Amino acid sequence: MQAATIGRSSAPSVRNVILRYVYEAEHVIDFYTDVRSEKAAEIRADPRIALVGYDPEGMVQLRLEGVASVLTEGTDKKRAWDASRLRSLVLYRTPVPPGTSIDRPDDAYPAQSDGHDINLAGYQNFCIVRVSLKTLEVLDLSVPAAHKRARYSRTGNEWEGQWIVP
Numbered sequence: 001m002q003a004a005t006i007g008r009s010s011a012p013s014v015r016n017v018i019l020r021y022v023y024e025a026e027h028v029i030d031f032y033t034d035v036r037s038e039k040a041a042e043i044r045a046d047p048r049i050a051l052v053g054y055d056p057e058g059m060v061q062l063r064l065e066g067v068a069s070v071l072t073e074g075t076d077k078k079r080a081w082d083a084s085r086l087r088s089l090v091l092y093r094t095p096v097p098p099g100t101s102i103d104r105p106d107d108a109y110p111a112q113s114d115g116h117d118i119n120l121a122g123y124q125n126f127c128i129v130r131v132s133l134k135t136l137e138v139l140d141l142s143v144p145a146a147h148k149r150a151r152y153s154r155t156g157n158e159w160e161g162q163w164i165v166p
Ligand SMILES: Cc1cc2nc3c(=O)[nH]c(=O)nc-3n(C[C@H](O)[C@H](O)[C@H](O)COP(=O)(O)O)c2cc1C
Pocket: 013, 014, 015, 016, 017, 018, 019, 031, 032, 033, 034, 037, 038, 039, 040, 098, 099
């Protein structure tokens, strides 16, 4: 999905993230990121977040709004780390924070294992961004000339839905 936050200069800021987990009963979704990233700083400064995704096969767009928090410890983080592929985790081992200017692309990565346990190196840089959903909007384009759009708002555990004009 694309996740939009409020940049630190108050301008919008958007980027792709991978939706990793949905806790239906809790109304939360997770994606993973680096605690040193700009988006983590933005969320800490202002937790409001919006996400959008499109399923090209089903022809459905999903727009989500909520409040995000950055989880830097706990059993969910450990489980997420253990379930992630080494290829993804290598990003968290970079010694310089994401977004730092470098001379060459290779400068982002450590020359070799820095002697730490390879399974834990970078763990401190890994975090879960957990979004507590407040609104959800579905736009279904699968039937030509009969598009459907609905908006749902949550109060506590109750979602209230309403058809709206596409
Ligand atoms: C397909 C795709 C998936 C991505 N998934 C993630 C992700 O799950 N988490 C993440 O931190 N960055 C992800 N990225 C990279 C971000 O889009 C972004 O470039 C990076 O996180 C820096 O963003 P920031 O400076 O706003 O923090 C993904 C990029 C692409 C193209």
